[in-house]
Amino acid sequence: MTTMGDVARLAGVSASTVSHVLNGTRKVDASTRVRVEAAIAETGYRRNGVARSLAAGRTHTVGLSISALTNPYFGSLVHAVERALSDAGYVLIVGDSHDAVESEKRITDSLLDRQVDGMIVAPAAGSERSTLPGIARTGTPLVLIDRMLDVDCDQVAPENTTSARMLTEHLLDLGHRRIAVVRGIPGISSTTERFDGYVAALTDRGIGVDAALVVEGESSTDVAEREVRALMASANRPTALVSMNNAMTIGTLKAVRSLGLSIPGDVAFVCYDDFEWSDLFDPKLTAAGQDVETIGATAAQLLLRRIRKEDGPPRRIRVPTMFHHRSSCGCR
Amino acid sequence: MTTMGDVARLAGVSASTVSHVLNGTRKVDASTRVRVEAAIAETGYRRNGVARSLAAGRTHTVGLSISALTNPYFGSLVHAVERALSDAGYVLIVGDSHDAVESEKRITDSLLDRQVDGMIVAPAAGSERSTLPGIARTGTPLVLIDRMLDVDCDQVAPENTTSARMLTEHLLDLGHRRIAVVRGIPGISSTTERFDGYVAALTDRGIGVDAALVVEGESSTDVAEREVRALMASANRPTALVSMNNAMTIGTLKAVRSLGLSIPGDVAFVCYDDFEWSDLFDPKLTAAGQDVETIGATAAQLLLRRIRKEDGPPRRIRVPTMFHHRSSCGCR
DNA sequence: GTGAAAGCGCTAACAG
DNA sequence: CTGTTAGCGCTTTCAC
Numbered sequence: 001m002t003t004m005g006d007v008a009r010l011a012g013v014s015a016s017t018v019s020h021v022l023n024g025t026r027k028v029d030a031s032t033r034v035r036v037e038a039a040i041a042e043t044g045y046r047r048n049g050v051a052r053s054l055a056a057g058r059t060h061t062v063g064l065s066i067s068a069l070t071n072p073y074f075g076s077l078v079h080a081v082e083r084a085l086s087d088a089g090y091v092l093i094v095g096d097s098h099d100a101v102e103s104e105k106r107i108t109d110s111l112l113d114r115q116v117d118g119m120i121v122a123p124a125a126g127s128e129r130s131t132l133p134g135i136a137r138t139g140t141p142l143v144l145i146d147r148m149l150d151v152d153c154d155q156v157a158p159e160n161t162t163s164a165r166m167l168t169e170h171l172l173d174l175g176h177r178r179i180a181v182v183r184g185i186p187g188i189s190s191t192t193e194r195f196d197g198y199v200a201a202l203t204d205r206g207i208g209v210d211a212a213l214v215v216e217g218e219s220s221t222d223v224a225e226r227e228v229r230a231l232m233a234s235a236n237r238p239t240a241l242v243s244m245n246n247a248m249t250i251g252t253l254k255a256v257r258s259l260g261l262s263i264p265g266d267v268a269f270v271c272y273d274d275f276e277w278s279d280l281f282d283p284k285l286t287a288a289g290q291d292v293e294t295i296g297a298t299a300a301q302l303l304l305r306r307i308r309k310e311d312g313p314p315r316r317i318r319v320p321t322m323f324h325h326r327s328s329c330g331c332r
Numbered sequence: 333m334t335t336m337g338d339v340a341r342l343a344g345v346s347a348s349t350v351s352h353v354l355n356g357t358r359k360v361d362a363s364t365r366v367r368v369e370a371a372i373a374e375t376g377y378r379r380n381g382v383a384r385s386l387a388a389g390r391t392h393t394v395g396l397s398i399s400a401l402t403n404p405y406f407g408s409l410v411h412a413v414e415r416a417l418s419d420a421g422y423v424l425i426v427g428d429s430h431d432a433v434e435s436e437k438r439i440t441d442s443l444l445d446r447q448v449d450g451m452i453v454a455p456a457a458g459s460e461r462s463t464l465p466g467i468a469r470t471g472t473p474l475v476l477i478d479r480m481l482d483v484d485c486d487q488v489a490p491e492n493t494t495s496a497r498m499l500t501e502h503l504l505d506l507g508h509r510r511i512a513v514v515r516g517i518p519g520i521s522s523t524t525e526r527f528d529g530y531v532a533a534l535t536d537r538g539i540g541v542d543a544a545l546v547v548e549g550e551s552s553t554d555v556a557e558r559e560v561r562a563l564m565a566s567a568n569r570p571t572a573l574v575s576m577n578n579a580m581t582i583g584t585l586k587a588v589r590s591l592g593l594s595i596p597g598d599v600a601f602v603c604y605d606d607f608e609w610s611d612l613f614d615p616k617l618t619a620a621g622q623d624v625e626t627i628g629a630t631a632a633q634l635l636l637r638r639i640r641k642e643d644g645p646p647r648r649i650r651v652p653t654m655f656h657h658r659s660s661c662g663c664r
Numbered sequence: 665g666t667g668a669a670a671g672c673g674c675t676a677a678c679a680g
Numbered sequence: 681c682t683g684t685t686a687g688c689g690c691t692t693t694c695a696c
Contacts, residue, residue: 003673014683019675029681044469049446050391051673053382054688061425061446069414075407082401082428091442093393093423096414110423114381114393137376221608253612276553280585282614335689346667351691361665383689386672 002043011039022047053115060090062303063111063119066146067099068219073246073273073292074122077145080296081120088304090117097122099185099219101130112138118303122146125187141306145299147188148316154302156295156317160190160272163288163321164197164244167270170286171240172205174330176268178213180238182228182248185219194244194272213238217248224251225258232259232267239267246273253281264330274324284326295319334375343371354379385447392422394635395443395451398478399431400551405578405605405624406454409477412628413452420636422449429454431517431551433462444470450635454478457519473638477631479520480648486634488627488649492522492604495620495653496529496576499602502618503572504537506662508600510545512570514560514580517551526576526604545570549580556583557590564591564599571599578605585613596662606656616658627651 004022008015013032020026021036028036039045053059062085066074082092093116095107104124108131111119118141123132128149135142136153144155171179181198184191199209215231217224224247231237232255241256243249249271256263263269263283274289275281298317305312325331336354340347345364352358353368360368371377385391394417398406414424425448427439436456440463443451450473455464460481467474468485475486503511513530516523531541547563549556556579563569564587573588575581581603588595595601595615606621607613630649637644657663 001673005673015674016676016684017682020682023675025676027681032682046441046470047445048386048673050382050385051688052675054380054386054690055673055675057675057688059382069411070404070408072402072404072407075404075410076402078407078410078426079401079428082426086427086439091425091427091446093425094410094414095418095423096411107418109378113379114423138378250609250612253609257612277582277585280582280589281612333689337689347690348668348692349666352666355691357691359665364665380689383672384691386674387689387691389672389691 002045004045004047007036007039007043007045010043011035059115059117061093061114061116062090062307063093063095063108063114063116064121065095065097065104065107065111065119066122067097067124069094069096071247072275073290076292077122077296080293081300084297084300085304088300090304097124099124099188101126105131105134108135112140116140118142118307120145120299120303123149123188125185141303143299143303143306145295147190149189153314154299154306154316155314156299156302156319157189158290158295159318159320160193161197161200163323164194164242164272165201166197166323167242167272167286167288168198168201169204170325170329171242171268171270172201172207174240174268176240177207178210178236178238179240179242180213180215180228180231182215182217182224182241182243182252184217184245184248186216191219191244198242212236217244217251219245219247221247221251221254224248225254226251228252228255229259232256232261237267241267241269243269243271246271246275249273249275249285263328268330269328271328272321274322278324279326281328283328285324286326286329286331287324288321289324290321291319334377336377336379339368339371339375339377342375343367391447391449393425393446393448394422394639395425395427395440395446395448396453397427397429397436397439397443397451398454399429399456401426401428403579404607405622408624409454409628412625413632416629416632416636420632422636429456431456431520433458437463437466440467444472448472450474450639452477452631452635455481455520457517473635475631475635475638477627479522481521485646486631486638486648487646488630488634488651489521490622490627491650491652492525493529493532495655496526496574496604497533498529498655499574499604499618499620500530500533501536502661503574503600503602504533504539506572506600508570508572509539510542510568510570511572511574512545512547512560512563514547514549514556514573514575514584516549516577516580518548523551523576530574544568549576549583551577551579553579553583553586556580557586558583560584560587561590564588564593569599573599573601575601575603578603578607581605581607581617595660600662601660603660604653606654610656611658613660615660617656618658618661618663619656620653621656622653623651
């Protein structure tokens with residue numbers, strides 16, 4: 001393994017000069033630069049980032065903890081974050097928490113041990129007690145993504161309440177009164193906020209929330225399928241369904257289809273979260289789509305800002321969703 | 333920031349003892365261990381992984397370069413790899429090459445600089461000339477994933493030829509003779525091998541390959557949609573279509589739908605790659621599904637083995653696909 | 665069972 | 681414009 005010292009010797013300069021030509025951190029005479037570059041080329045030298053990080057105190061690495069890499073939504077999120085970060089010269093370490101604080105803690109501890117310059121976390125339920133304090137103690141820049149918490153740090157999440165409310169109101173406008181909702185995993189803001197939007201829409205029209213029409217899908221496709229199936233097979237089947245995230249949508253659609261029911265004929269359907277292939281479903285799904293790219297890019301920018309020590313109060317950013325009016329709601 | 337030295341001082345021992353209790357690398361008297369642990373707890377000490385890596389020469393980090401984080405297929409792959417790796421105490425740095433060797437080179441160089449203990453790469457076209465030599469030169473353990481190359485290293489990829497052949501033969505068995513194929517991005521083995529399977533099936537029945545029926549989708553949904561649309565709107569429209577990966581499938585279905593054609597009524601359809609929601613499409617897709625979990629887990633195991641210096645000749649593993657016979661082919 | 669000391673390969677004052 | 685010199689915080693012989 002060739003080190004900076006080897007290169008320096010070969011070029012007849014000091015290691016510090018080699019370091020400076022490599023990093024452009026100080027003026028170097030053109031001729032010596034050439035000699036150094038020649039030596040680098042000759043030896044095939046490649047700097048040791050670990051030593052570099054130790055000496056410099058920065059790793060140019062950021063960590064990302066999310067809850068389900070298999071969910072296309074998070075895949076896009078990782079993609080957006082990765083791009084913004086790599087453009088800035090950082091690399092991304094990803095960890096999948098499976099929405100469990102224990103795994104989340106293991107992941108973030110490991111990231112902290114590795115001295116990441118910052119981290120982005122989609123907090124699992126209970127995160128504010130279990131894992132965030134530990135991160136805060138180290139002073140590592142942190143931005144929360146996808147779910148908001150009552151803590152003092154940068155956060156970026158989609159607009160939830162208003163979007164869910166619009167979705168529900170649309171159904172109400174079409175005359176539906178028995179509207180069921182399929183909720184995501186409990187304990188996180190997205191679930192709560194979206195549910196709030198649903199409740200607000202109903203309440204606003206003087207309709208009470210019927211507990212029997214609230215199905216807990218737990219953000220598991222299988223659970224949602226089972227529960228929705230049970231509901232739709234029961235006597236008090238709703239006339240419309242609103243699904244609160246893409247996993248819930250898949251489960252719901254499977255349930256409906258397995259019962260031989262048709263959408264929107266037998267039951268109207270709208271959902272939070274859009275799919276790239278929404279218009280290939282039959283019928284096309286009326287949905288509130290998140291702007292995942294913006295969410296990811298924004299989170300990365302906020303983090304980069306903190307890493308650069310550009311201070312300021314914590315910011316909480318809501319990214320608007322886009323309403324896609326298609327046909328599963330029963331319109332047109 | 334508290335260091336190991338601080339802990340040692342507080343516990344009244346040497347830094348080396350602290351290191352040993354932390355790592356379990358040598359026998360430590362129970363009583364001193366207790367004192368050390370108390371000191372650690374008291375200071376909230378957390379070891380510096382960077383210093384650790386520099387001293388030990390291992391980072392417990394592996395890099396992964398893939399071509400499209402937004403593709404659900406790769407999302408699952410990352411997930412599988414991440415799980416296997418984190419179980420073994422490693423973290424994963426991901427980079428998205430967008431199937432371009434230039435980005436791939438930047439990513440792998442950055443990973444190498446960071447002294448990853450190993451890396452997994454889904455090679456872009458041209459990788460063997462551009463990026464793999466550089467990796468080989470460092471001696472960093474490497475396993476290729478998703479696409480195979482004619483190079484000496486561990487590789488794991490799905491079964492392509494036979495699966496594509498089966499798909500095509502199924503169409504042939506149903507009486508189709510004008511079968512179009514939608515190919516993925518050129519220059520990688522999956523595209524070539526799957527196409528070979530298509531050709532073999534036709535040839536075997538004495539049917540020549542009609543160049544007009546070979547559409548280049550370039551692994552871009554948009555391109556596939558445009559090209560398939562053109563083909564299906566033309567005079568010599570095929571009676572059946574075989575799509576070679578999930579992005580091509582989305583594009584193809586969009587094209588078919590936009591023309592108001594029906595599957596399998598107007599054109600039969602089969603595809604390589606399965607979707608979690610395959611049976612929500614209308615009609616349900618007959619597909620050859622990859623076992624992504626196995627591919628990812630296998631790659632991780634092979635890599636771990638190399639990292640542990642368990643030698644042996646390079647292994648090339650083919651993971652079988654699963655044939656899902658549904659209705660888009662026109663059966664039943 | 666424990667400590668001292670020599671690095672790991674680089675960065676960044678500090679001096680010239 | 682360039683070299684010298686301390687470290688960065690840990691692991692790991694080697695010695696006791």
